[in-house]
Amino acid sequence: MQTLWAADGALTGRDVAAALSRPDLAYTTVLTVLTRLENKGLVRRDSSARAHSYSPVASREDHVTVLMQQALGQAGSTNTARQAALQHFARSMTAEEAAALRQALDED
Amino acid sequence: MVLAAVVLAGCLLVVATALPAWLARVDWPQRAPAHALVLWQALGLAAGLLTLTLLATVALAPLGRDHLTALRQLSRAGWLTWVSGAVALAVLLRLLTVLVASTVRTLKARHDNRVLVDLVASKHLLLRGASVVDHDVPLAYCLPGLRPRLVLSRGTVDLLTHDELQAVLAHEQAHLAQRHDLVVLPFVALAATFPAVPAVSTAQAEVALLVELMADDRAARGHDRAQLARALWKIGTGGAPAGALGLAGDDVLLRARRLLEPPLPLPLAVRVAVLLLATAVAASPLLGVAVPLLV
Numbered sequence: 001m002q003t004l005w006a007a008d009g010a011l012t013g014r015d016v017a018a019a020l021s022r023p024d025l026a027y028t029t030v031l032t033v034l035t036r037l038e039n040k041g042l043v044r045r046d047s048s049a050r051a052h053s054y055s056p057v058a059s060r061e062d063h064v065t066v067l068m069q070q071a072l073g074q075a076g077s078t079n080t081a082r083q084a085a086l087q088h089f090a091r092s093m094t095a096e097e098a099a100a101l102r103q104a105l106d107e108d
Numbered sequence: 109m110v111l112a113a114v115v116l117a118g119c120l121l122v123v124a125t126a127l128p129a130w131l132a133r134v135d136w137p138q139r140a141p142a143h144a145l146v147l148w149q150a151l152g153l154a155a156g157l158l159t160l161t162l163l164a165t166v167a168l169a170p171l172g173r174d175h176l177t178a179l180r181q182l183s184r185a186g187w188l189t190w191v192s193g194a195v196a197l198a199v200l201l202r203l204l205t206v207l208v209a210s211t212v213r214t215l216k217a218r219h220d221n222r223v224l225v226d227l228v229a230s231k232h233l234l235l236r237g238a239s240v241v242d243h244d245v246p247l248a249y250c251l252p253g254l255r256p257r258l259v260l261s262r263g264t265v266d267l268l269t270h271d272e273l274q275a276v277l278a279h280e281q282a283h284l285a286q287r288h289d290l291v292v293l294p295f296v297a298l299a300a301t302f303p304a305v306p307a308v309s310t311a312q313a314e315v316a317l318l319v320e321l322m323a324d325d326r327a328a329r330g331h332d333r334a335q336l337a338r339a340l341w342k343i344g345t346g347g348a349p350a351g352a353l354g355l356a357g358d359d360v361l362l363r364a365r366r367l368l369e370p371p372l373p374l375p376l377a378v379r380v381a382v383l384l385l386a387t388a389v390a391a392s393p394l395l396g397v398a399v400p401l402l403v
Contacts, residue, residue, distance in 0.1 A: 093344035101340070
């Protein structure tokens with residue numbers, strides 16, 4: 001995934017294998033991984049050329065945005081079951097709460 | 109049998125209204141969060157069992173003077189037996205299906221998030237193997253499960269000092285190690301089943317707070333309590349939208365004050381009394397079966 005994000009355009013299986021600079025990884029292994037990523041909907045395959053080429057469906061930033069939306073509970077859900085999925089360290093505070101806590105910290 | 113039904117209804121009233129209201133009002137639970145948690149669990153279990161035993165008792169009442177005699181006479185059952193029996197079965201089925209559905213939703217949300225975390229975050233060995241997501245908004249959470257993840261945003265790493273970060277990670281690791289997700293899960297399911305019952309939402313909010321207190325206490329064993337309180341303030345005011353990041357009732361101020369001025373632990377005798385009360389509450393459904401045999 002990192003290799004595909006770093007590339008400008010679509011890469012063939014051979015390109016990815018070369019860019020990984022991991023001689024221990026067989027070309028077929030790379031193809032297997034790419035197919036798996038395609039099945040998960042993470043990469044798109046272009047079969048027009050003789051050698052199939054692969055490109056990311058979404059950028060890394062897009063994925064980070066979705067992740068943050070899920071984590072911040074903004075994914076259009078007020079569902080407690082979804083909220084309880086992640087155990088947050090702290091929730092965001094209102095201005096009054098923040099002021100009260102600031103005072104308590106200063107007194108300490 | 110009529111007496112048994114009256115006793116069970118009385119117990120249900122106390123377990124589902126008076127005791128939860130009392131437990132939410134008093135302030136000793138923050139001095140012994142684990143004990144208060146056991147009492148909440150006993151209340152939840154008893155409320156469910158009492159409802160089912162009460163319905164079963166009403167169903168069996170016309171057939172005999174105690175439950176066993178009545179069960180043997182089941183072939184003579186009239187409409188009251190069938191109606192009450194059907195309601196009891198419906199309640200049981202509803203409880204089980206919502207519990208399963210709510211569990212599946214939670215696991216799905218966790219799985220979806222973990223896939224993204226593994227895709228875009230980098231693991232940091234110095235941060236106890238936490239996954240760091242490249243984003244400004246400060247965020248710290250854990251994804252419980254068989255393949256748990258500690259997740260921090262870069263905003264959190266930049267915002268907190270080394271000691272504060274370690275304290276936060278210790279707090280989240282306590283959640284994972286003590287499997288607080290399993291503790292919270294049935295209460296979330298209960299709240300999904302009975303959204304209109306005040307005691308149920310109270311129980312869910314209180315349990316969510318109690319596991320936070322337990323994780324705070326665990327983290328405070330190896331880290332400075334004030335650092336943890338400062339981290340609460342920093343992340344709480346760090347730019348996440350108000351109301352995000354948390355369950356209702358997970359009261360940040362209460363946690364911070366408790367960290368800065370730790371209350372005395374509850375005396376041993378009181379803690380034993382709480383556990384005895386929890387045992388009595390959990391055993392209360394047996395009263396319904398016992399009463400007709402005794403009188």
